[in-house]
Amino acid sequence: MKQFAITLAASALFASPLAAQDVAAVEQVADPAPLPSAHGYEPQDDLEKGLWYEMDEAERRLKQSKFLIEDPALNDYVRGVLCRTVGEDRCPAARIYLMRTPQFNASMAPNGVMLVYSGLLLRMRDEAQLAAVLGHEFTHFEKQHSLRLFRNMRKKSDLMAWLSVAPVRLPYAAAMATQFAVIGSVFSFSRDMEREADAGSIKELAQAGYDPRAASAVWSQLGAEMDATAKERRHRSNKKRGGLFATHPRTTDRMGTLAQLAEAAVPDASAAETRAAEYRAALGDWWPQLIDDQIALQDFGGTEYLLATLAGGDPAGWTGDLLYARGELYRARAKEGDFAQAADFFRQAIATGDTPPESWRGLGLALMRLGNKPEGQEALRSYLTLRPQAADAALLRTMAGETLS
Amino acid sequence: MKRLGKLFIALALAAGLTTPAQAGWRLVEKGEERKVAGRMYVTPTEDWNRSTIRPVSRSEVWTRDGRELNDLDFFMGIKDGKPLFRETHRKRAPLPKFDPAMLPTDIVEWYQDTANIVLGGSLFAITEVKPARLAGYDGVHFAFSYTGSDNVERKGEVRAAIIDSRLYLISFDAPSLYYFDRNIGGVRVLMDSARLKR
Numbered sequence: 001m002k003q004f005a006i007t008l009a010a011s012a013l014f015a016s017p018l019a020a021q022d023v024a025a026v027e028q029v030a031d032p033a034p035l036p037s038a039h040g041y042e043p044q045d046d047l048e049k050g051l052w053y054e055m056d057e058a059e060r061r062l063k064q065s066k067f068l069i070e071d072p073a074l075n076d077y078v079r080g081v082l083c084r085t086v087g088e089d090r091c092p093a094a095r096i097y098l099m100r101t102p103q104f105n106a107s108m109a110p111n112g113v114m115l116v117y118s119g120l121l122l123r124m125r126d127e128a129q130l131a132a133v134l135g136h137e138f139t140h141f142e143k144q145h146s147l148r149l150f151r152n153m154r155k156k157s158d159l160m161a162w163l164s165v166a167p168v169r170l171p172y173a174a175a176m177a178t179q180f181a182v183i184g185s186v187f188s189f190s191r192d193m194e195r196e197a198d199a200g201s202i203k204e205l206a207q208a209g210y211d212p213r214a215a216s217a218v219w220s221q222l223g224a225e226m227d228a229t230a231k232e233r234r235h236r237s238n239k240k241r242g243g244l245f246a247t248h249p250r251t252t253d254r255m256g257t258l259a260q261l262a263e264a265a266v267p268d269a270s271a272a273e274t275r276a277a278e279y280r281a282a283l284g285d286w287w288p289q290l291i292d293d294q295i296a297l298q299d300f301g302g303t304e305y306l307l308a309t310l311a312g313g314d315p316a317g318w319t320g321d322l323l324y325a326r327g328e329l330y331r332a333r334a335k336e337g338d339f340a341q342a343a344d345f346f347r348q349a350i351a352t353g354d355t356p357p358e359s360w361r362g363l364g365l366a367l368m369r370l371g372n373k374p375e376g377q378e379a380l381r382s383y384l385t386l387r388p389q390a391a392d393a394a395l396l397r398t399m400a401g402e403t404l405s
Numbered sequence: 406m407k408r409l410g411k412l413f414i415a416l417a418l419a420a421g422l423t424t425p426a427q428a429g430w431r432l433v434e435k436g437e438e439r440k441v442a443g444r445m446y447v448t449p450t451e452d453w454n455r456s457t458i459r460p461v462s463r464s465e466v467w468t469r470d471g472r473e474l475n476d477l478d479f480f481m482g483i484k485d486g487k488p489l490f491r492e493t494h495r496k497r498a499p500l501p502k503f504d505p506a507m508l509p510t511d512i513v514e515w516y517q518d519t520a521n522i523v524l525g526g527s528l529f530a531i532t533e534v535k536p537a538r539l540a541g542y543d544g545v546h547f548a549f550s551y552t553g554s555d556n557v558e559r560k561g562e563v564r565a566a567i568i569d570s571r572l573y574l575i576s577f578d579a580p581s582l583y584y585f586d587r588n589i590g591g592v593r594v595l596m597d598s599a600r601l602k603r
Contacts, residue, residue: 065556066528066552100528233496234496235496235497293521297522332514334504334511365510365511368508369506369511391532391533391534392531392533392534394535394536395510395513398536399509399510
């Protein structure tokens with residue numbers, strides 16, 4: 001377990017909010033050294049070499065993770081968006097790993113490992129928003145923010161002394177994050193670093209022809225989702241405590257700044273692209289799986305907000321997929337009135353003519369919980385006709401009143 | 406290193422519910438009918454080790470080679486409104502609660518949702534669900550697979566039924582490699598052997 005302990009120590013370093021406090025004062029010297037995004041960049045001193053060694057070890061384990069999404073098409077797409085955003089000459093510095101984990105997160109380690117969680121992909125409304133996050137993380141990487149945090153910490157104290165420092169608390173214990181604590185940790189950058197990364201992402205977006213307003217949209221969506229989760233669960237919003245917002249500039253302040261930067265970078269954004277259709281097409285078959293992952297977290301408030309965001313605040317935006325997901329969300333919560341609501345959403349989903357067959361399953365089960373057995377059984381039979389090989393077909397057949405063959 | 410079963414014990418220890426300073430193990434001999442966690446009786450076909458720690462009331466934990474390798478958990482009589490595991494983050498990561506009105510399919514989804522929340526990941530998959538009987542009552546038998554943060558693929562099976570508005574559930578999980586296949590036959594026979602004495 002020694003290896004694990006070292007991993008923890010390093011992760012605590014990055015994640016400790018203490019680490020971020022006075023970094024702003026450090027290292028604003030003009031930098032004659034090559035940028036880490038330059039071709040053939042090597043670590044510059046022993047400390048950076050040590051850090052790379054840790055990161056490379058973590059990357060080696062990462063490659064064997066069952067949580068990796070290996071789908072070549074999706075990987076190519078995300079890489080393509082990064083390359084379009086930061087340019088073909090700089091993007092080879094990043095090695096992108098897509099992780100199947102429902103939280104919103106992305107990070108980039110000093111050795112070029114970029115982690116993109118599937119929960120992030122689920123939440124982006126278009127390609128420009130994804131580009132905004134990737135551009136933001138790439139700026140942290142290129143400006144060597146995590147390396148600066150690390151150096152600053154080393155000046156103060158011995159590495160092992162930080163074993164006892166608790167990392168930033170995530171809203172959920174992400175299995176993936178504990179597995180790769182070094183590269184998967186939530187970096188608590190200083191506010192100045194975040195401002196620098198924000199400015200960097202706006203610049204990249206504008207140069208790539210993306211609508212730079214996407215950056216402020218991402219943060220307002222995330223903040224509102226955290227508020228929605230907190231309201232339903234009656235706790236303080238995570239927006240105000242840890243995770244991605246831990247040392248970020250105040251959200252409202254930040255969104256205002258981002259909007260101003262976007263306005264200054266591209267005064268007339270009408271020609272700028274968001275590429276929403278391309279984004280939806282690229283996610284394609286993954287979307288239903290990712291929304292299932294999200295629903296399974298039983299975060300009713302947050303998920304309800306998320307679905308409404310994806311529908312774009314437009315009644316016509318509620319596609320068969322979204323209505324199905326909403327039905328599942330209500331059925332899973334199972335509070336008073338939820339089954340009736342769920343049945344209604346499933347019916348609407350089926351009426352669109354373009355919904356997963358699981359809408360029939362959901363409708364059948366919701367009706368049976370409502371005590372409407374005949375109609376419930378009929379819906380289950382419709383589902384079994386569409387999906388005779390479903391994992392729970394045998395059980396559903398008996399529930400639908402069919403005799404076992 | 407998160408696994409379903411390990412978490413189960415860890416949560417109980419954290420909650421300070423267990424009196425013994427160190428967990429002990431007692432032999433459960435094969436072929437002997439034995440009372441499990443209060444009410445239900447089962448007859449194992451192989452020798453097992455029973456933990457002296459009861460993670461929640463009316464539960465027992467058994468293993469043959471250590472809980473990393475084969476883990477048999479009994480939950481005997483979960484009440485209305487209770488979760489499967491003890492909740493450590495009631496506000497921020499609440500666990501779904503049992504409801505006696507649940508359909509058999511709901512029990513499967515409830516178990517899956519619980520697993521997803523405690524594992525924090527999403528690689529938990531239900532692979533087969535079929536009707537079954539537990540102690541003479543209609544219920545459900547389902548199979549699942551998952552990967553915890555130790556990156557080991559595990560498979561498991563659960564037999565469950567709602568009896569007098571309480572949930573009785575026996576769950577088994579083991580690494581897909583070797584251990585699951587070696588033990589599952591005996592576990593299914595044990596699940597079949599369950600009966601209630603009044």
